[in-house]
Amino acid sequence: xxxxxxxxxxxRIAEESARKYNAVKITKITLVVxxxxxxIGESISxxxxxxxxxxMAEGAALEIKPVKAxxxxxxxxxxxDRPRYSFTCPVCGENGRPTEIGKEFYVENIEIIT
Amino acid sequence: xxTKKVEVIQDIHAENERIAREINADYNRKGIFAxxxxxxxxxxxxxxxxxxxxxxxxxxxxxxxxxxxxxxxxRTMQALGIETVQINTGGACHLDSPMIAGALKNIELKEPxxxxxxxxxxxxxxxxxxxxEHIKLLISSVTEGCDKPYKYPLAFEKAxxxxxxxxxxxxxxxxxxxxFSSGVKGLNPGVPVFEVSSKTGQGFDAVVNWLEEKRK
Numbered sequence: 001x002x003x004x005x006x007x008x009x010x011x012r013i014a015e016e017s018a019r020k021y022n023a024v025k026i027t028k029i030t031l032v033v034x035x036x037x038x039x040i041g042e043s044i045s046x047x048x049x050x051x052x053x054x055x056m057a058e059g060a061a062l063e064i065k066p067v068k069a070x071x072x073x074x075x076x077x078x079x080x081d082r083p084r085y086s087f088t089c090p091v092c093g094e095n096g097r098p099t100e101i102g103k104e105f106y107v108e109n110i111e112i113i114t
Numbered sequence: 115x116x117t118k119k120v121e122v123i124q125d126i127h128a129e130n131e132r133i134a135r136e137i138n139a140d141y142n143r144k145g146i147f148a149x150x151x152x153x154x155x156x157x158x159x160x161x162x163x164x165x166x167x168x169x170x171x172x173x174x175x176x177x178x179x180x181x182x183x184x185x186x187x188x189r190t191m192q193a194l195g196i197e198t199v200q201i202n203t204g205g206a207c208h209l210d211s212p213m214i215a216g217a218l219k220n221i222e223l224k225e226p227x228x229x230x231x232x233x234x235x236x237x238x239x240x241x242x243x244x245x246x247e248h249i250k251l252l253i254s255s256v257t258e259g260c261d262k263p264y265k266y267p268l269a270f271e272k273a274x275x276x277x278x279x280x281x282x283x284x285x286x287x288x289x290x291x292x293x294f295s296s297g298v299k300g301l302n303p304g305v306p307v308f309e310v311s312s313k314t315g316q317g318f319d320a321v322v323n324w325l326e327e328k329r330k
Contacts, residue, residue, distance in 0.1 A: 017124070085264050108123060114118065
């Protein structure tokens with residue numbers, strides 16, 4: 001349910017870009033989805049087939065590039081994967097802070113036929 | 115006929131955020147301070163709002179109630195004389211900007227004041243969508259357990275204020291304060307956390323003081 005409206009938006013963005021290039025068809029859409037974006041790739045793929053029907057993106061391949069969430073250490077400036085139930089830097093033991101890495105949710109590129 | 119790859123780099127939330135900015139600009143013109151109230155089902159969102167609004171006698175308050183079904187909370191608020199409109203999402207797990215824009219057609223924000231928007235009871239999705247608010251107020255409760263910052267990090271990371279409700283029940287549940295606090299601090303170092311009880315009203319004066327200071 002949650003993924004349905006965002007998948008409509010993905011198709012809308014892809015069609016809008018394709019029209020700028022006078023494309024006749026979209027053959028592939030590449031999405032970047034961070035693990036903290038809150039959207040499930042499989043679910044987007046499932047809705048995509050249904051929503052793309054009758055649009056320029058009908059039958060297009062959908063590639064989803066996942067991004068793992070990273071924290072940044074306050075002390076040693078390292079980026080690291082968040083351990084379970086803690087925020088501790090594996091190198092120096094200081095608390096890391098959330099970063100924007102892992103929150104990505106955008107259409108990276110499309111492949112089109114012109 | 116030619117096949118080519120073209121760069122797009124367009125955020126999928128961009129349209130939602132554009133509408134959110136328009137809504138926010140409209141609030142600013144009207145002197146409205148908008149609070150996005152988030153929390154899981156049963157955290158006590160409506161009860162917290164009742165306690166807060168009761169302590170704002172000189173301030174015009176409005177409420178938008180978001181629920182999948184029913185208008186129970188709207189009727190509760192209206193019975194207290196608070197101008198309230200209902201959004202029923204019919205299944206959707208969060209409010210978004212177009213829904214708020216629709217609801218704002220049904221409530222006239224005539225006087226400056228505070229608009230509380232009670233999001234869908236859900237500790238996940240509401241944190242992902244801007245709805246034009248000035249602040250996000252997160253309500254957690256001791257009965258949910260102290261591990262929630264670790265399990266639902268985005269809601270805690272994005273909150274501007276956290277209310278820990280049902281503090282009167284602490285003697286009856288195993289709530290590890292230190293574990294909860296270190297989770298909150300790890301995600302959101304400066305965020306104020308207020309312990310309250312909607313049952314007894316304890317702790318709400320401090321919340322209201324913070325809100326009044328924030329909207330200045």
